[in-house]
Amino acid sequence: MSKPQPLNHTREQITSLDNELLALLAKRRELSLDVARSKEVDVRPIRDTIREKELLSRLVKQGREQGLDAHYVISLYQSIIEDSVLNQQAYLHGRANPETQQQQYCIAYLGARGSYSYLAASRYCNRRQVEMQDLGCQSFDEIVQAVESGHADYGFLPIENTSSGSINEVYDVLQHTSLAIVGETTIEVGHCLLANSGSNIADIKTVYAHPQPISQCSRYLSQRSEFKLEYCSSSAEAMEKVCNANDSSVAAIGSAEGGALYQLEAIETDLANQKVNQSRFIVVARKAVEVPSQLPAKCTLIMATGQKPGALVEALLVLKARNLNMSKLESRPIPGTPWEEMFYLDIDANLSSEPMQAALKELERTTRFIKVLGCYPCETVKPTQLSNSQLMIEPNTSKSTAVAATTSNKQQRFSKQYKSEATQVVCGQLDLGNGNIGALAQMQLPIDLLQFEQMAKELKEAGFQAVAIQGLSQQSDVINSIDKFKHALAQFNLVCVLVIEHETDLTMATQFADVVMLSGNLMYNQAILIQLGSLLVPVIVERNTMASVDDLLNAAEIILGQGNQQLILCESGVTTLNNSGKPSLDLAALVELKALSHLPILVNPSYAIESEQMPTFVRAIRQLKGDGVMVNLSAIEHASKADTAELINKILSSLYQSH
Numbered sequence: 001m002s003k004p005q006p007l008n009h010t011r012e013q014i015t016s017l018d019n020e021l022l023a024l025l026a027k028r029r030e031l032s033l034d035v036a037r038s039k040e041v042d043v044r045p046i047r048d049t050i051r052e053k054e055l056l057s058r059l060v061k062q063g064r065e066q067g068l069d070a071h072y073v074i075s076l077y078q079s080i081i082e083d084s085v086l087n088q089q090a091y092l093h094g095r096a097n098p099e100t101q102q103q104q105y106c107i108a109y110l111g112a113r114g115s116y117s118y119l120a121a122s123r124y125c126n127r128r129q130v131e132m133q134d135l136g137c138q139s140f141d142e143i144v145q146a147v148e149s150g151h152a153d154y155g156f157l158p159i160e161n162t163s164s165g166s167i168n169e170v171y172d173v174l175q176h177t178s179l180a181i182v183g184e185t186t187i188e189v190g191h192c193l194l195a196n197s198g199s200n201i202a203d204i205k206t207v208y209a210h211p212q213p214i215s216q217c218s219r220y221l222s223q224r225s226e227f228k229l230e231y232c233s234s235s236a237e238a239m240e241k242v243c244n245a246n247d248s249s250v251a252a253i254g255s256a257e258g259g260a261l262y263q264l265e266a267i268e269t270d271l272a273n274q275k276v277n278q279s280r281f282i283v284v285a286r287k288a289v290e291v292p293s294q295l296p297a298k299c300t301l302i303m304a305t306g307q308k309p310g311a312l313v314e315a316l317l318v319l320k321a322r323n324l325n326m327s328k329l330e331s332r333p334i335p336g337t338p339w340e341e342m343f344y345l346d347i348d349a350n351l352s353s354e355p356m357q358a359a360l361k362e363l364e365r366t367t368r369f370i371k372v373l374g375c376y377p378c379e380t381v382k383p384t385q386l387s388n389s390q391l392m393i394e395p396n397t398s399k400s401t402a403v404a405a406t407t408s409n410k411q412q413r414f415s416k417q418y419k420s421e422a423t424q425v426v427c428g429q430l431d432l433g434n435g436n437i438g439a440l441a442q443m444q445l446p447i448d449l450l451q452f453e454q455m456a457k458e459l460k461e462a463g464f465q466a467v468a469i470q471g472l473s474q475q476s477d478v479i480n481s482i483d484k485f486k487h488a489l490a491q492f493n494l495v496c497v498l499v500i501e502h503e504t505d506l507t508m509a510t511q512f513a514d515v516v517m518l519s520g521n522l523m524y525n526q527a528i529l530i531q532l533g534s535l536l537v538p539v540i541v542e543r544n545t546m547a548s549v550d551d552l553l554n555a556a557e558i559i560l561g562q563g564n565q566q567l568i569l570c571e572s573g574v575t576t577l578n579n580s581g582k583p584s585l586d587l588a589a590l591v592e593l594k595a596l597s598h599l600p601i602l603v604n605p606s607y608a609i610e611s612e613q614m615p616t617f618v619r620a621i622r623q624l625k626g627d628g629v630m631v632n633l634s635a636i637e638h639a640s641k642a643d644t645a646e647l648i649n650k651i652l653s654s655l656y657q658s659h
């Protein structure tokens, strides 16, 4: 082999090529703005997926001739096109709203320079070629006040995260503000371990971080038990602490971009549990904006439907009748009015479009309260994919099947395309799915037999069909006790569900249970999922508080693939950025799961919802076609037995009345 040229020389050549690439990308960006100018005149939509497909298949072919892998070319160009679409959108939106075209925006955001909110705001300004004057705030209320009072032009509020779900506090703030939503932006949240220059991973002893990144990186941190964790109020504060400490044994969790502002280096990257970890922010301003018809638009509404059974479904049918897609549904309690809630809806439509105007008129007639929070350009650019024939890939290569798996549900056993009729799971008195609803009570061990028997009797009388027993590892002489508990339940025709919370519970549960339930903390454990897939008894899989709907469906796929078709999914709430420490009930996930899958879906509101509000939520769950509820008895226990019984009654009558 001939001697290669010196490394420096090769690197210089790469640097010069990279410079050329950047100059070409900037030139391409300029040209895409010319396209936007033409589209403004012709009033044509920004997105032209036929053109994108032509362009991608030509580039794949040319790339292959030069030895470049098709997937590499496609992913590069998907990013380039996303950038082109978002720039064109920002340009046309600015033209339609000339008052927004300023030299500088003053932006109120959470935390300080370097926080994820700061990065989202700078990205927003960069895209609009506007200088950013930043106003760091301590709370969401402070952000809203800064905009309302005119101290800031725009406020940035994080609304949801792909791993931790919706941010309830922001929804609560939106109920009371006169501000309008004028935009949205999504950023990749790439958590890194940031340390002072020259620090080594082996030296790190203390890690500063906000609780959210800590929970989003729990897997990485559990492998680094030597780290002492110090909680901070924001990622910016964590970075500042490390920067000021001037010590090589401390690090912070934050973004590489944010860390650079504090002269910190990323010594480890990709710390998050989830591969895709993104946060979506909404942009609020004093004045609403108009979205030109060529841009994909989103409307956010809040509404209260009243307590009539079926009221929410009726409202949603108004949207369905006009072919309006609802991309998000959230519910929040209305302060001061127990049992009632406010619904937040994102609809993929322009406020000025005819179907949206007609739907609003009808909703105004049928709801008690309805307000449009804003209409703004949708910033989600769904990547254009090529079919296998366009890719010219053999159908069985591993990469092509990976693409097929993410783009189509056809072959997936959980999906409606695979099985069109709804699955019904029957076990004793418990009958769930395909129009049948179930009520399960959840009991925590340790408990003594007499007390257990008494409770079983009362639960049967109240209308439950099954009891889920958790805390197996807490009960002394567990085998003997479970045997007795099971007999006690059988006496009242109650189904015995045993909850697996630790790997060691598996044998016990599979040996004794009528139905086995996998607790959300073990949802990612493939070995257990495989074992549950080979059981002959029904299985309930609870969604992990950090899991996406896709993750839950992937777990379902593993079980179904092993043969067990008696599967029920359970939504018990997801972790969000709220400070209450409670998970948030993800009713949008219920709607999504019902749309995607034939499997029955149970909802357990006990962890997320105050006990008094449970009847209202149970009604909502039924209206959204949930197949049953699980109620944790310790969550609804009141001082007096009579109050607890009354609450249970209310919960179950909400469940059955809406039937």
Ligand SMILES: O=C(O)C(=O)C[C@]1(C(=O)O)C=C[C@@H](O)C=C1
Pocket: 032, 035, 036, 046, 047, 048, 049, 051, 052, 055, 080, 081, 084, 085, 088
């Ligand atoms: O050709 C267009 O119509 C463009 O807007 C440019 C472009 C691109 O960047 O290549 C961007 C968006 C369209 O969906 C297709 C292509």
